[in-house]
Amino acid sequence: MLSPMGANASRAAGLWWLMFWIGVVVWVLVTAATLYALVRRRRDRHDPLTARRWENAPLVWGGIVLPSVVLVLLTGVSIDAMRHRDHPDASQATVVQVIGHQWWWEVRYPERDVVTANEVHVPAGRPVRLELTTADVIHSFWVPALAGKIDLVPGRSNTLSINTDRPGVYEGRCAEFCGLQHAKMRFRVVVEPESSFQDWLAAQGTSAAEPADDLAARGRQVFLSASCVYCHTIRGTAAVGSVGPDLTHLASRDTLAAGIMPNTKGHLGGWIVDPQQVKPGARMPSSDLPPDDLQALLAYLGSLA
Ligand code: CUA
Secondary structure, three states, X not given: OOOOOOHHHHHHHHHHHHHHHHHHHHHHXXXXXXXXXXXXXXXXXXXXXXXXXXXXXXXXHHHXXXXXXXXXXXXXXXXXXXXXXXXXXXXXXXXXXXXXXXOEEEEEEOOOOEEEEOEEEEEXXXXXXXXXXXXXXXXXXEOOXXXXXXXXXXXXXXXXXXXXXXXXXXXXXXXXXXXXXXXXXXXXEEEEOHXXXXXXXXXXXXXXXXXXXXXXXXXXXXXXXXXXXXXXXXOOOOOEOOOOOOOOOHHHOOEEOOOOEEOOHHHHHXXXXXXXXXXXXXXXXXXXXXXXXXXXXXXXHHOOO
């Protein structure tokens, strides 16, 4: 958070340092006043009338006027930072919808009919407007290097703007306790040059690849005849579930299960067989697929790039 990589993150970091230094000054003043009072009390022990003269003025200035001025100033600066956080600088901003789920992130690009999960791709050097809602409880979207936190609240849509010209992969996480696996509700923001972003968007907008060999073809059959279809979508097939993440381009993603493990065949296999082992309470049920079916399914899912 203190190594900001975008305009809004810089504002948040600036605000943090401002509050920090005001805090330092207040601490020094209060400590000095306390020491002064201790010394005086010792000296004035036999003359209580001397002390009374001092009673009111410091109380009014130090206890009412100064805190009021500082708090009003900080409120003003905070409101200004929040205004920038909530509203992108330009109206031509890319719109990305983020929907919180227990415990993963659905990511949609409404202009291009793209749906993915746990990975937010954005173009570098262009403002991005995130529209955040939730499917269940309150979550909070936080990418410390790029912007401040914002809550995802049931029944309303909040907005957050991201604007950075530094390509890179930025870690994000849920910052509001949302149940058993709150700690494993992570995601990544991939900031990439405009042309790579457009390529990515175009690729994500396509239907799932046809199985390239017999094993993958059998894997698709396994997927479609197992209970996977009740929760997951693979565009171009009969699977249109909306409970879990869209898997149309699963193999193009870097991580599994909301950013908690790398997207490898081994991890995916372990996840499918027993998700409760990795993420107790997750809505994905365990499966008892025969080993051959599991291998075919992994071959198929691994081909969905
Ligand atoms: Cu979602 Cu914590």
